[in-house]
Amino acid sequence: MTAPLVQIDDLHIAAETDSGRSFGIINGVSITVAPGEIEALIGESGSGKTTIALGLLGHFRTGCHFVSGRMVVNGKDMARLSEAERAALRGRSVSYVAQSAAAAFNPSLRIIDQVIEIALIHHTLDRAAARARAVELFRDLGLPSPETIGDRYPHQVSGGQLQRLAAAMAVIGDPMLVIFDEPTTALDVTTQIGVLRAFKRLMRDKGMTGIYVSHDLAVVAQIADRITVLKNGEVQEQGTTAEILTNAQHPYTRDLLAAFAPRPRARPAAVAPQEQTIVLEGRNILSGYGKGKGFIPAVRDVSFRLPRGASLGVIGESGCGKSTLARTLAGLLPASDGQVILSGAPLPAEARARSKEELRRLQIVFQLADTALNPATQIGDILGRPLTFFHGMRGRKRADRVAELLDMVRLPRDFAQRYPTELSGGQKQRVNFARALAAEPEVILCDEITSALDTVVAAAVLDLLAELQRELGLSYLFISHDISTVRAFCDEVMVMYAGEAVDRFAPAQMDAPERHPYTRLLVSSLPQLDPGWLDSLPEVLERGV
Amino acid sequence: MTALAFFHRRGWIVSPLTAACFAVILFWGTVALLAPWLIRYPIGEIVDYDYFSPVSSLNWLGSDYMGRDMYSRILMGARLTIGISLAGTVLAGVVGVAFGMIAGTIGGLFDQVLSRCIDAFVGIPNLLLALVIVAAGGSSIPVLILSVAVIFAPSCYRFSRSMAVNVGAMDFVVAARARGEGIVYLIRSEVLPNIIGPVLADMGLTFVKIVLLLSGLSFLGLGVQPPAADWGGLVRENMIGLSYGAAAVVFPCIAIASLTLAINMLIDNLPRRIRDRSPQ
Numbered sequence: 070m071t072a073p074l075v076q077i078d079d080l081h082i083a084a085e086t087d088s089g090r091s092f093g094i095i096n097g098v099s100i101t102v103a104p105g106e107i108e109a110l111i112g113e114s115g116s117g118k119t120t121i122a123l124g125l126l127g128h129f130r131t132g133c134h135f136v137s138g139r140m141v142v143n144g145k146d147m148a149r150l151s152e153a154e155r156a157a158l159r160g161r162s163v164s165y166v167a168q169s170a171a172a173a174f175n176p177s178l179r180i181i182d183q184v185i186e187i188a189l190i191h192h193t194l195d196r197a198a199a200r201a202r203a204v205e206l207f208r209d210l211g212l213p214s215p216e217t218i219g220d221r222y223p224h225q226v227s228g229g230q231l232q233r234l235a236a237a238m239a240v241i242g243d244p245m246l247v248i249f250d251e252p253t254t255a256l257d258v259t260t261q262i263g264v265l266r267a268f269k270r271l272m273r274d275k276g277m278t279g280i281y282v283s284h285d286l287a288v289v290a291q292i293a294d295r296i297t298v299l300k301n302g303e304v305q306e307q308g309t310t311a312e313i314l315t316n317a318q319h320p321y322t323r324d325l326l327a328a329f330a331p332r333p334r335a336r337p338a339a340v341a342p343q344e345q346t347i348v349l350e351g352r353n354i355l356s357g358y359g360k361g362k363g364f365i366p367a368v369r370d371v372s373f374r375l376p377r378g379a380s381l382g383v384i385g386e387s388g389c390g391k392s393t394l395a396r397t398l399a400g401l402l403p404a405s406d407g408q409v410i411l412s413g414a415p416l417p418a419e420a421r422a423r424s425k426e427e428l429r430r431l432q433i434v435f436q437l438a439d440t441a442l443n444p445a446t447q448i449g450d451i452l453g454r455p456l457t458f459f460h461g462m463r464g465r466k467r468a469d470r471v472a473e474l475l476d477m478v479r480l481p482r483d484f485a486q487r488y489p490t491e492l493s494g495g496q497k498q499r500v501n502f503a504r505a506l507a508a509e510p511e512v513i514l515c516d517e518i519t520s521a522l523d524t525v526v527a528a529a530v531l532d533l534l535a536e537l538q539r540e541l542g543l544s545y546l547f548i549s550h551d552i553s554t555v556r557a558f559c560d561e562v563m564v565m566y567a568g569e570a571v572d573r574f575a576p577a578q579m580d581a582p583e584r585h586p587y588t589r590l591l592v593s594s595l596p597q598l599d600p601g602w603l604d605s606l607p608e609v610l611e612r613g614v
Numbered sequence: 615m616t617a618l619a620f621f622h623r624r625g626w627i628v629s630p631l632t633a634a635c636f637a638v639i640l641f642w643g644t645v646a647l648l649a650p651w652l653i654r655y656p657i658g659e660i661v662d663y664d665y666f667s668p669v670s671s672l673n674w675l676g677s678d679y680m681g682r683d684m685y686s687r688i689l690m691g692a693r694l695t696i697g698i699s700l701a702g703t704v705l706a707g708v709v710g711v712a713f714g715m716i717a718g719t720i721g722g723l724f725d726q727v728l729s730r731c732i733d734a735f736v737g738i739p740n741l742l743l744a745l746v747i748v749a750a751g752g753s754s755i756p757v758l759i760l761s762v763a764v765i766f767a768p769s770c771y772r773f774s775r776s777m778a779v780n781v782g783a784m785d786f787v788v789a790a791r792a793r794g795e796g797i798v799y800l801i802r803s804e805v806l807p808n809i810i811g812p813v814l815a816d817m818g819l820t821f822v823k824i825v826l827l828l829s830g831l832s833f834l835g836l837g838v839q840p841p842a843a844d845w846g847g848l849v850r851e852n853m854i855g856l857s858y859g860a861a862a863v864v865f866p867c868i869a870i871a872s873l874t875l876a877i878n879m880l881i882d883n884l885p886r887r888i889r890d891r892s893p894q
Contacts, residue, residue: 399792420792428794441785445807454803458793504789 074245074278075102075125080138082120082129082302094133095120095302102295104245107272107279109293109310111286111325113523114494117302118282122248124148125280126163127155143245160187164239168251170231173238174223180234181219187242199241206237209274210267229260233267240271247272249281253288257386257550258594265291265596265603284523286329287596290314291603298322310600328524329598345376347413348544349398349431349512354407356397357568364405367393369568371407375512378538380545382559382576384552384591390568391548392436395516398546399433412511429459432505436517438497442489448475448500449485455507470507478503478533495526499533506537512544519554531558552579552591564588632883638876642869645689646696653686658841666852666860676861678852684862687848688869694844696873698755699824702762706824707817709763710770715801715809717771718778729775732768740765740827748836758837762824773816777809818881822874829870845870 082095095117102108110118120133124140127147140147143162147155159165164187167173174183184206185199194202200219207215210233223231232252239247249268253261269292272279283289289296289310296313298305298321306319317323351373357366368390375381383391396402398409400420409416411431417423435441442451452471456462462470472482478499489497498518505513515534519527531554537543549555555562556576564572564587572585579592596602645652654674655661662673662681669676675684717725747761778801781787787804795804829846831837838844843851848866855863 401788401792420794423794425794428792433789433792435785435789437785441789443786443804443808446803454790455793458795508793 073101074104074143075100075108075280076139076141077101077121077125078139078141080121080124080140081136082117082124082133083136084133093136093302095124097138098299098302098304100297100304100307102246102278102280104278105276106294107281107292109281109283109289109296110299111283111289111296112299112305113284113525115301116299118299119250120302121299122165122250122280122282125246125248126159126165127152157191160239160242160244161191161193162244163246163248164242164244166232166235166239166247166249166252168254170235170252171223171228173235174231176223179220179222180226184219184234184238184241187238191242193242203237203241206241206271207234209271210234210237211263211270227260229256229264232256232264236268236271240275240277243275244277246278246280249279249283251283254283254285258552258596259386259590261288261596262594262603262606266606268292269603285596286314286325286524287598287602290598290600291596298325314598314600324525326598328528345379347374348377348411349375349546350408350410351394351398352408352410354394354397354404354409356393356402356404356407358402366405367568368397371565371568371570373563373570373573375544375546376560377511377544378542379561380538380547380559382555382562383546383548383565384550384555384562385565386550386591389565391550391565392516393568394565395433395514395546395548398514399431400428401433425459429508430511431514432508432510432512433514434502434505434516434518437521438494438501439489439521441501442497442504444489446488447485448487448489448492451489451500452485452503452507455504459508474503474507477506477537493526495522495530498522498526498530502530502534506541510543512546514546514548516548517550520549520551527554534558552595564591629883632880635876635880635883638872639880642692642696642873642876646692649689649693653683653689655683655686657682657687657690657843659683666855666858666862669861675865678848678862679855684848684865687843688845688865691843691845691848691866692869694755694838694842695825695828695846695870698758698762698828698838698844699821701759702766702824702828703817703821705759705763706766706820707770707813710767711774711813713767714771714774715778715805716797718775719782719797719800719805721779721782725775729772732771736768736772741830744827744831745834745836748831753836753839755838758828758831762827765827766820766824770813770817770820774809774813777812778805781805781808815881815884818877822877825870825874 077098077100080095080098081093083091084094085091098117098121100108100121110121112118120130123130124135125142125147127150129135135148138148142158145158145162147163150158174180181200181203184203185196188194188199188202189196203219204215207218212218212230212233218226218230226234236252252268253264256264265288281289281293293310295307295309297307298313298319300321305321306313306317313322314326317326351371354368354371355366356368357364359365371394373381383394385391393402397404400416400418400423403418409418411427416427420428449468449471452474453467456467456470468485471485475482475484480496480499484492489500492500502518519530522530534545535558538545547555547559556579559576562574562576562579563570564585566587572588574581574584579588593606660681661683662677665677665679665681667673667677667681673683673685675688678684678687713728717728743765744761747764748757751757751761782805787800790800790804828837828844829849832844832846833850835850838847845866849863852860852862852866
């Protein structure tokens with residue numbers, strides 16, 4: 070066996086809190102990567118995967134500091150080099166592809182100048198040679214018009230293209246090790262495929278070693294040779310991709326695998342259509358931004374019917390209008406045309422014009438629990454306000470009801486005295502949901518409520534939603550970009566594309582041949598745990614992204 | 615120190631510099647409050663036949679151009695300077711922040727019209743405006759308070775409006791709007807608690823600006839009228855003593871500098887979570 074290119078031994082990294090207390094965020098991690106291999110670091114947010122990846126560049130984020138251990142890359146311990154020595158290695162020995170390519174590029178410089186900058190800084194190539202090399206890389210990465218794409222500015226290319234250009238920037242100095250930090254997380258599934266494939270081909274052709282940081286097992290399964298599962302800064306399990314996927318030993322890895330394939334939940338025996346009462350209906354909704362001639366529709370002519378006690382899933386890629394639909398239904402963005410009908414009675418377009426009773430019956434839950442909860446207010450008051458507002462509850466009665474609500478979303482009762490910042494992401498999302506429950510609504514609009522959560526946490530939140538639906542007879546309009554979640558959770562699925570509802574079907578019929586081509590594209594773009602999935606895909610799936 | 619322990623428990627780092635600034639501010643605050651009991655002579659009384667006398671056991675901070683006791687005059691001046699500035703800051707802050715939050719939360723035409731009017735108003739130089747107001751209304755303490763409040767309310771308005779607009783775009787405010795909450799609730803419970811830290815920090819800076827403006831006015835002879843004198847007035851009265859290196863001109867300058875610098879540095883060194891302008 071050849072000597073490993075990367076050797077991390079018993080690494081400890083600590084962070085310091087505002088009050089000056091120090092606590093370990095990486096606690097004794099050891100990882101070995103052989104040349105030419107791609108090692109994946111997988112784990113939920115806060116597991117320390119990005120901290121390790123940045124550490125290999127000899128960089129520690131503000132507030133973090135190296136404690137002990139070794140981080141050897143190609144014989145040099147990155148943690149013990151001087152800043153000048155590190156700078157000499159960055160881009161040539163080790164390079165980095167960040168999660169947000171949009172933030173990694175300077176918006177006011179041409180792409181080509183930024184891509185070849187590394188070669189010029191290290192004097193490995195002159196300008197003309199670097200340019201030729203960049204064009205060659207653009208071609209390898211499957212970018213359209215490789216000769217001229219570099220002359221554009223970052224805002225003139227798509228997100229998927231920009232992420233590939235970021236990869237070109239990372240490999241132009243012929244580094245031995247490339248670190249990918251969640252490079253496809255911000256991309257739509259349909260875009261992700263092309264980018265993943267380009268990365269995989271590039272790494273294989275150049276024989277480069279890679280560290281691929283991700284929270285998504287299916288993505289990692291496509292690209293990595295070995296997987297390290299991290300949690301709370303500790304290694305849970307290490308092994309080859311096949312071992313981890315088929316023969317996981319550690320319970321946490323099994324949780325991750327289980328959360329990946331949500332089980333379709335048991336539904337009560339289907340109610341015959343004629344017995345269903347429609348609780349929320351949208352008729353030919355037209356909604357968008359701007360006024361008069363500048364009006365840009367984001368939702369065009371969308372109609373749907375949501376039966377009582379059922380869930381309607383709305384899926385589509387970013388920008389398809391699904392969130393705008395939720396905002397329109399909630400009256401936050403008044404519909405330009407069409408009707409929203411709640412239990413048979415049409416609602417005014419604007420929330421301001423709706424009666425308190427109408428507002429109470431239709432609640433909306435936002436995607437980011439971090440911003441949806443007032444950081445200056447205790448959980449008890451966050452949940453208590455709708456109780457006072459809609460039901461006139463005060464004092465003892467209100468406190469009791471808050472405790473009941475916390476029970477309902479499986480949070481300890483003493484959380485009523487806590488502030489949102491003291492809660493984890495999953496806990497915040499539960500509070501966010503409990504606030505909607507406090508109004509005792511009939512319909513809850515869930516706008517990507519599990520998208521910002523780690524898979525295991527998201528699965529628990531979904532279970533809770535299903536349980537509350539059974540108990541309280543709630544109806545959900547469930548918006549998501551994740552087709553597997555929607556399939557497992559909803560009774561009917563509506564697919565949106567460019568503001569229009571292009572397809573609707575029962576989850577069981579998702580793979581049926583009569584599906585709209587875009588639905589088929591979405592379904593086939595969804596990464597599978599099978600490591601051979603990406604290679605088995607027909608090339609046609611790569612749209613011109 | 616118990617104050618330090620209080621801050622540490624809340625996870626705030628209090629540097630020695632912050633503590634020193636706080637001590638200076640506390641000192642001047644106490645002086646202003648207790649001045650009538652601390653002075654050694656009535657401020658108008660001529661106690662020394664020599665003018666511009668140096669520091670002595672008779673005149674702890676020397677005597678002024680008329681032989682009056684500087685120690686007593688600076689202590690009573692602190693009362694005027696700090697009192698007028700504080701009243702002006704509170705008035706400007708309450709009016710400016712209230713309108714700023716209303717405009718930032720309601721938005722629309724109300725915000726547009728009010729903001730443009732205030733933009734136009736801000737175009738007038740501070741000192742010029744103060745001169746006009748004092749010239750028209752006569753120099754009395756209420757007029758001084760009113761004029762500094764009028765001058766600084768727009769900046770409080772603009773600051774709190776921009777903060778309120780930022781907070782107003784957050785999901786928790788949108789959620790409250792979707793619930794159908796009224797403007798009063800939105801401002802009081804959702805917006806105000808999230809901007810109060812930076813707004814108070816900004817008001818501290820406004821206080822400093824008011825102290826300086828007031829001192830400037832007094833220096834021009836338009837501020838507090840003799841025989842009473844605020845710190846700016848004391849500098850003006852004794853300016854001629856500069857050539858003698860008189861204590862009478864040095865000490866009021868030190869008073870102004872120490873108070874304004876202490877407030878400024880205290881605010882610059884406030885814990886991030888108070889000073890930070892973006893809600894976390």
